Amino acid sequence: MTVRNGSATPRIDAVVKVTGAARYEGDTPMTGALHAALVAAPIASGRIVRVDDAAALQMTGVACVLTHANAPRLAGSTSPIMLQDPTVWFVGQPVALVLAETAWQARLAAAAVEVHYEASPAITTMHQALDRAYAPASAGHVATDSLRGDPERAPRACEIAQRYTTPTHNHHPLEVPCVMARWQGDALLVHATSQAVFAHRRRLAAHFGVPVDGIRVVSRLLGGGFGAKGSAWFPCLVLGVLAARHAGRPVALELTRAEMFTLIGRRQETIQQLRLAATSRGELTAIRHDTIAQTSAFGEYADPTATVSRVLYACPSVATTHRLVRVHAPQPNPMRAPGEGPGSFALECALDELAHALGLDPLELRVRNHADHDQHSGLPWSSNSLRACYRAAADAFGWHARPAQIGSLRNGRSVVGWGMAAACYPVYRMAAQAEVALDRDGRVIVRCGTQDLGGGTTTILAQLAAAALGVPLAAITVEIGDTELPEGPYSGGAHVSASVTPAVEQAARTLRHQLIERAVADAASPLFGHPPGGVAIADGLLTGSGRSESLAALVARTGRLACTAHDAPDPEPRVSAYAHGAIFAEVGVDPDLGAIRVQRISAAYACGRILNPLLARSQLIGGLVGGIGMALHEQAVTDSRTGRVLNTNLADYAIPVHADMPSFDIALVDEHDPHLAGGVKGIGMIGTVGVAAAIANAVYHATGRRIRDLPLRLEQLIA
Amino acid sequence: MRPFDYARATSVCDALELAAARPGAVFVAGGTDLVPLWKDAVCAPPAVIDISRLPLGAVEVGDREIAIGALARMADVADHPGIGAAAPAIAEALRASASGQLRNAATIGGNLVQRTRCSYFRTAGFSCNKRAPGSGCGALGGDDRRHAIFGASEHCAATHASDLAVALVALDATVDLVGRGGAGDAGGDRAVAVGELFVTPGDRPDRETVLRPGELIRALRVPRTALARRSCYLKVRDRASFDFAVVSVAAALHIEAGVVRDARLAAGGVGTVPWRLRGSEQALAGARPGEPAFAEAAARATDGARPLGHNGFKLELLRRCVRRVLDELAGAA
């Protein structure tokens, strides 16, 4: 099998999306559905004493009010969001749910529900309880702490010890999460914004004590996710299903933008202590990366923030830790580039500080510490083209012309600075099943129960099948986002392409083989009796020795043919697989007014096989834009006296706008990875890694100001 | 979030009569500020009076003054070639405001009376003396980065959000107001300087302007002077666009024979009302452009400023903004 890059074809759902014909789940409400609205707790900690819903129940259109007192009981471990008990854990926690004939009536009635509380003392920010930090069971999927060598006794000619902080972020896909649920007996149909239809189905079955087979979860088209429509959103999804169970009618629940700040996860705030030691020649001798992060008072989640320090550089002595502080605040969860995103800010800024302390070029320092294998696991890299990334991006950027002197580049009034960072992100793979079928009408259907967050999974699936089968892209129909399909992976961690590619290619190849077999065995086919090895399929045509027949004609005569394939990752990998990247950023700083603008970014990525360079470039830029937001804009602010998030709208929670955009120069480094099935590493996360550090390092190069707290704000340059 | 009734006014007199007939009813034109405030339950008017069809949208640049109808859209005023030439600070302030869509919908009158961006005001769960008099101020002692260093009281430190108003204060603009029983469709009943239109919170943060109940802004008038001709607006914000001012400054200089005959400076993002920088103006009056007057004007920009917990940086930033606009105006021919 040849593993090669795919073609830069436009996404196959582009036309429906530019014409408004694309139907997202919230665009087609279920007929006869009741609409739900939530009542949120105004206190950070305490208990519900009494709910007075008499006035709400009298209002026009109101069907019922659910509270912890009357909501159906759920089995298994539940979230405080699911209305199972009277304890309040954070401001914004749903304490009641109103069902009415229209969404408007439900909202009016929700405002009329009176809830009485008994408040308890609350920890509203993690800074109030740093002394109570504890070690979680794990950091993401990996061990909480790590130690190799002896960082305390490592030799050192130069040392950097600094504290870096990153704030709370929210995902904010533009599409607001929604769920529509309809029960028929114990059978359940759910249309929802879901990054994980199969996982959600399994968990729904467990909570409601009904057979998995009776549940269908559909999420065909997603308006972004970034982590906000997976496990963190699941408790709200359950609320919709719970309400439908209670009411005996279909229910639609659509969150508000403000609720997205509290109910569907967040990137946790971090405090990161970095200590680097090096020889005078810049060889790292020790790295300590200690992270403290926020978790909720009721749940535990730790991003693998410090893990980037375990693997990115060669270093004999490395220690990393993750600690959590319980806060009466919303539950954190993974957000685009979880762990590596904020972790690389600290590590890559510290590297820059070390380079300046040593008088070394920051790029040269990184090259000198290149890791030739994964020193954390001891495994060889499946492939590692980080050095090629450095070269490609540095050349494109013109890094060789960088003056060492701080503040020496000017452009009119602004001071210009250059900064860089390295990036890596682990390759995750999940088990995946896919079916490729040739219908009687000649259409090729690819069926896989994964989701498309917007990155282009639909297009990739079509391209893979088209290439492996030998049919034009236009002949392909893709079906995703439905538990009626063969089980695909959840969408997250940039693993969908890496996970589904082998299964889709295998299914398509098998189908191809069987079609040829069928043709040569069919007396009515012009290819009858031909040796199968001599038959090719291209452009939907079977050809051999000058004779040919279209696939459409073959199946029209002989019937539909479908093939399914399954692929799962090696449970005990013998290689360590990471995608890599290098980011070079130029900023312009108004030295008087403090305004920071990113002017250009050159970045190069090595992500194994690239299935569609056009879409890959878009997704990498998207990741970089997320990184610019992290660097300069994004921050959910909590009022420490009340525990309430202050900026619960998209005017005050600032994400970058068109005018904030630099020019982008993206290089995709050719990388053949023979150890990965399908050769794909995934590109959804890595674009966000390292960006904030590259920008902060550029600001230092421009101004001599080392800002270690995100977001970088003008007041940090004015002071 | 409470439902409201709707009525469409057919004339200025009709609008005033409608307002008199329905206590608590509010005027709406573009709706760009009222609608989100209503959705967030920050306000709950029983009724709205749609004034968007009243013939108050004209923009006239005359020999002695610029007259801008209260219902002129922000985009149309910003693009008006006469305004760009006669009062660049107005065009620049409008172009730096909001977004293309908002500038297409929002009116000049509505822009002036838009409510503060203070998150404690705009989020119903917080204490706010402006939204719920007597409930306390969540911002004082809270997250006050965006709040005022001028004109605050122990009850409120919310900044005024309009860019345009800052430019208008600097250019000595006035608003024509009409009330019931007055001239109605024929003209304004009283003229109020924009600098006098807004009131500092004191112990009544819910009172923001001197507008009387049911009174309507009819038009703006800006004197067409040498001062206005040499004016500019500088806005510092976190995002490069579609963001409110962290600090902004409008400035106008009348320089004649190498001497500053007259100077006007006002600042946004720093005051509970658009803040006139009188100390800076005094430092400039009669002085030669450049050093040492500009440095003195910058230094005096923060006369009387009282920083809060997280907005002390605005003092230095304001001084630097003043210095920047003066240098630009003096450099401009």
Add this chain to the structure above:
Amino acid sequence: MTRFSDRIEIAMSVNGEARRVGVSACATLLDVVRDQLGLTGAKRACDRGACGACTVLVDGRRIYACLALAAAQDGKRVVTIEGLAPGGELHPIQRAFVAHDALQCGYCTPGQILSAVGLLGEGRATDEATVREQMSGNLCRCGAYPQIVAAIREAAGV
């Protein structure tokens, strides 16, 4: 005074078609096009005029439908994304969006496209910096901004 009412009958031209709709006094134009007329291309994403996903053209000008009272649109000419390619022939901006891959999840896309069409109509798409500034009322969380601007520049010829 009986002139105040909680429901209003309005007439609009929507995508070239005359429509009469009874609307609630507090309904926005977005509520009406999505929930009453079934035109779901305009998205309810922030519902506060902060993201641009609800952008429509009213009398040729781009506005946020989530902030516009429906009752005030009586007699207006409304164009939503569904009305941009009548007969299936894509508008040049739509074609450029496809060619430049100026979208990912597609949720902000109708708003971006209508904002771009409005911008071209306003005659303000004069250079790259201006296009960026003028398009800043449309957020894209997938980060397709550079491709969006490239598409608009191509369609505008700047």
